Amino acid sequence: MGHTGDGVTIAVVDTGIDVDSPEFAGRISAFSRDMFDGVDTRGVNATDDHGTNVSLVAAAARNGSGILGMAWDATIMALRADTPGSCGADNPTSSNTNCSFANSTIADAVTYAADNGAKVINLSLGGSRASLALQRAVEDAVNAGVLVVVAAGNDGRADPDGFALSLADDAAGGVLIVGSIDEDGSISSFSNRAGAGTSQFIMARGGLVCCVYEDGQIYEQNGTRYLLQGTSFAAPQVAGAAALLAQAFPNLTGAQIAQLLLETAHDAGAAGTDEQYGRGVLDVAEAFAPQGVTRLAESSEAFPLSALAGTTSPAMGDAISAASLAAVVLDKYSRAYDVNLSSSFQSAPVSQRLQGALAGHSRAVGAASGNMSVAFTIDASGDAMRQPQTGSLQLAQQDAEAARVLAGRVTMRLAPDMQVGFAFSESADGLAAQLQGQDRPAFMVARSAGGDDGVYRTTDAAIAARRQFGAWGLTARAEMGETVNNTLDPVIDVQRLQQRDRVRSFGLSLDRRFGNLSTALGLSLIDEDNSVLGARFHDGFGLQGAQTMFVDAEAGWNFARKWRLGAAMRLGQTTPQGGLLADGSRLMTQAWSFDVERAGVFAQNDRIGFRVSQPLRVNGGALNFNLPVAYDYASNSARYAVQSLSLSPNGRELMGELAWSGALWSGHASASVFFRHEPGHYAQLPADKGVGLRWSRGF
Structure with a gap:
C-alpha cells in the first residue's frame, strides 16, 4: 500500500510513554503532556508500561529490531491521564490493572487532543458508563473529524463495557469499539462481545500480542519473552490502521474512517453482523481497496473498475496488451486511486x-x-x-x-x-x-x-x-x-x-x-x-x-x-x-x-x-x-x-491462400490451403494453417 502513517497523530490517552524508547525516536508529539495540572514533576515519561505498550502496537518503528507497529511512522501524542499515585512506581503495592482514570481527566485529554491536531484518539480504558462531560467531549471530537477508538473490555461479557457503549451511543458513528481475537481468528475468551454495541464493534488481534517492553527493548527473563493480551492491545491496531487511511486519504473524516473499517471488516462468526464479532475482523487491505461504484475524478458518470473499460476490434489486434491509459478514479468516499484503464480492456478474439x-x-x-x-x-x-x-x-x-x-x-x-x-x-x-x-x-x-x-x-x-x-x-x-x-x-x-x-x-x-x-x-x-x-x-x-x-x-x-x-x-x-x-x-x-x-x-x-x-x-x-x-x-x-x-x-497478420474451385461429381467443389502469420495481428500467436474442402450440389 505504501503508507506508513507519516504525518498523522495518534493520541494515546493512557499512562504515558517511555520517552527514551528507540521505537518512538523523533515521533513523540511536542503536544504530549500530563493532563493533571500541578503535577509538574511527573511529565509523560511512564512509570507504568501500559501506555507504552499500547503505543508500541499502534506505532512502533520499522527499525529492524523489536516489533513493528501498525503505523510505524505515525506521531504519538502521549496524554498521561492516570490518577497520580494509582499505579506503577507511584504506588509500588499496586498492579497495572489498578491504575485509575477520572472521567473528567479523560474528557480534558480528548478535547486537548482534538484541539491540537490528533486524527485518532485511542482509549484503551474501560469501566462503567462514561460521564456526560466525557460523552460530550467525544461527540465534539468526532464532529471535528476525529476518530475515537475504545477497547471493549476484558471481562468475557456479552456486551462491551458501559464506558465504551456510552461513548459510542451519541458519537454519530465516529467511535469504534474493539474486541479481541486470538491467533486462530476466534474470539478471545477474555474479550467482551459485541452485544449492544454490534453496529460499531470490530475485532482485532488482542490475544498474545508481542511483546512486553522494558527500557526500550523486548523484556526477557531466562530466555523467555512475555506476551501481551487484552482488548487494550487490539484497540491500537485499529487506531494504527485508521492512521494509515488518514495519511493515504486526507479527505476522510474520523466517522468515515470508522464506517470504512466496519464495512470492509472480514466477516466472522455468524454470517453478517452478529452479537459476538460485531461487524467482523479488521481487514486493512480491503479498507484500502476502492469501495462502491468508482468514477473518474470530477465526473458524475459511473466507471466501475470491475467492468470492462472497452473491447477492441480486429484491426487493433494485440495493441491493448502494451497500452497504458493512466487516470484517477474516485470511490464512494471520494478517495483517489491511480489506475491504468487500459488494463481492463479486452482484445477482440481472433476470427476463425x-x-x-x-x-x-x-x-x-x-x-x-x-x-x-x-x-x-x-x-x-x-x-x-x-x-x-x-x-x-x-x-x-x-x-x-x-x-x-x-x-x-x-x-x-x-x-x-x-x-x-x-x-x-x-x-x-x-x-x-x-x-x-x-x-x-x-x-x-x-x-x-x-x-x-x-x-x-x-x-x-x-x-x-x-x-x-x-x-x-x-x-x-x-x-x-x-x-x-x-x-x-x-x-x-x-x-x-x-x-x-x-x-x-x-x-x-x-x-x-x-x-x-x-x-x-x-x-x-x-x-x-x-x-x-x-x-x-x-x-x-x-x-x-x-x-x-x-x-x-x-x-x-x-x-x-x-x-x-x-x-x-x-x-x-x-x-x-x-x-x-x-x-x-x-x-x-x-x-x-x-x-x-x-x-x-x-x-x-x-x-x-x-x-x-x-x-x-x-x-x-x-x-x-x-x-x-x-x-x-x-x-x-x-x-x-x-x-x-x-x-x-x-503483430501483423500476413495471409497466403492457394484455392481451387470447379465442377465435381455433378456439383461444385472448392479446396483451399492457407497459412496465416500472426493471425488477428497478434504477435505472440502461433501461425494458423489448414486445409478446407467444400462440395455442394443443388437439388
Whole structure:
C-alpha cells in the first residue's frame, strides 16, 4: 500500500510513554503532556508500561529490531491521564490493572487532543458508563473529524463495557469499539462481545500480542519473552490502521474512517453482523481497496473498475496488451486511486476464418430473366434438410416451414446505362461488384482488401446504383447495420443486445477498363453511433461514435489467356467524436491484397488462384483522452493531462491462400490451403494453417 502513517497523530490517552524508547525516536508529539495540572514533576515519561505498550502496537518503528507497529511512522501524542499515585512506581503495592482514570481527566485529554491536531484518539480504558462531560467531549471530537477508538473490555461479557457503549451511543458513528481475537481468528475468551454495541464493534488481534517492553527493548527473563493480551492491545491496531487511511486519504473524516473499517471488516462468526464479532475482523487491505461504484475524478458518470473499460476490434489486434491509459478514479468516499484503464480492456478474439467459410447449413436459390436477377441464401439447418429432396426445383412445404431466408439480393437494369440493386443481410460492396461486372477470384480465407473494414458487423440492408458515362462507370452505394462486440463477458453481451450499435456506410467509386486492365477508385464513409472502428468504450469515456473515410484502389490485369493478376489497396482514417477526447485523435489503417489466377486448369470452367494479403490493420495514430491524472484533496480538484491510447498492434497478420474451385461429381467443389502469420495481428500467436474442402450440389 505504501503508507506508513507519516504525518498523522495518534493520541494515546493512557499512562504515558517511555520517552527514551528507540521505537518512538523523533515521533513523540511536542503536544504530549500530563493532563493533571500541578503535577509538574511527573511529565509523560511512564512509570507504568501500559501506555507504552499500547503505543508500541499502534506505532512502533520499522527499525529492524523489536516489533513493528501498525503505523510505524505515525506521531504519538502521549496524554498521561492516570490518577497520580494509582499505579506503577507511584504506588509500588499496586498492579497495572489498578491504575485509575477520572472521567473528567479523560474528557480534558480528548478535547486537548482534538484541539491540537490528533486524527485518532485511542482509549484503551474501560469501566462503567462514561460521564456526560466525557460523552460530550467525544461527540465534539468526532464532529471535528476525529476518530475515537475504545477497547471493549476484558471481562468475557456479552456486551462491551458501559464506558465504551456510552461513548459510542451519541458519537454519530465516529467511535469504534474493539474486541479481541486470538491467533486462530476466534474470539478471545477474555474479550467482551459485541452485544449492544454490534453496529460499531470490530475485532482485532488482542490475544498474545508481542511483546512486553522494558527500557526500550523486548523484556526477557531466562530466555523467555512475555506476551501481551487484552482488548487494550487490539484497540491500537485499529487506531494504527485508521492512521494509515488518514495519511493515504486526507479527505476522510474520523466517522468515515470508522464506517470504512466496519464495512470492509472480514466477516466472522455468524454470517453478517452478529452479537459476538460485531461487524467482523479488521481487514486493512480491503479498507484500502476502492469501495462502491468508482468514477473518474470530477465526473458524475459511473466507471466501475470491475467492468470492462472497452473491447477492441480486429484491426487493433494485440495493441491493448502494451497500452497504458493512466487516470484517477474516485470511490464512494471520494478517495483517489491511480489506475491504468487500459488494463481492463479486452482484445477482440481472433476470427476463425476457415470455420466461417465452411460452417453453417444454407442453400442458395437464384433466378435471372432479362434485365433482373434475384438471389437468396436460405437457412437449411432444420430437420427438413435431412429429408429426401424430390420433385420440382422448389422448396417442399416442410422445407419451407423449417427454412429461413438469411440474405437476399435483387438487381435490375433500368436503362442501357443504368442499374440498381437492393440487398438485405449482404454488404453493399458485393452488390456494387455485381453491378460493375467484376469477376473476382473466390478464396475461402484470404479476403480482398476492398471492403475490409476491420470490424465485426452485420448488414441489415444495402442499396447500390451504377451509371455508365461512356467508358467510365460511377457507382454509389449505401448500407446500414450494426457493429458486433465479440466480447467474452456475458454481462456485456446482454448489454449489447439491449443497445443497438448502429453503423452506416456510404460509398462512391469510378471504374474503367483499359483493354485488358480493369480499374476502380473509390471513397467510402463509415458512420458509427457508439463504436470506434468497431471498438467499444465504456460510457464513462463519453464517446459518441466515429467516422471513417476509406480510399480504395483496385486493378485487375488479364495479362495472358486464362491468366489474371489482381491487386487492391485500402487506406483509412478514423476520427472519433465527443467525450473526453482531445485534439488530434485519429487512427490510420491499411489493408492490401495481391492475387494471381488461372482459369481452365483441369476443366474448362475451373479456377486456381493464389492470394497474399494483409487484413485491415491500425498502423498509426492514437486516441488522445483528456483524463484526470492527479488529485488534490485540499481543493477536491483534479489535474488533467492528455493520455494517448495507441491502438496499433504489435503483430501483423500476413495471409497466403492457394484455392481451387470447379465442377465435381455433378456439383461444385472448392479446396483451399492457407497459412496465416500472426493471425488477428497478434504477435505472440502461433501461425494458423489448414486445409478446407467444400462440395455442394443443388437439388
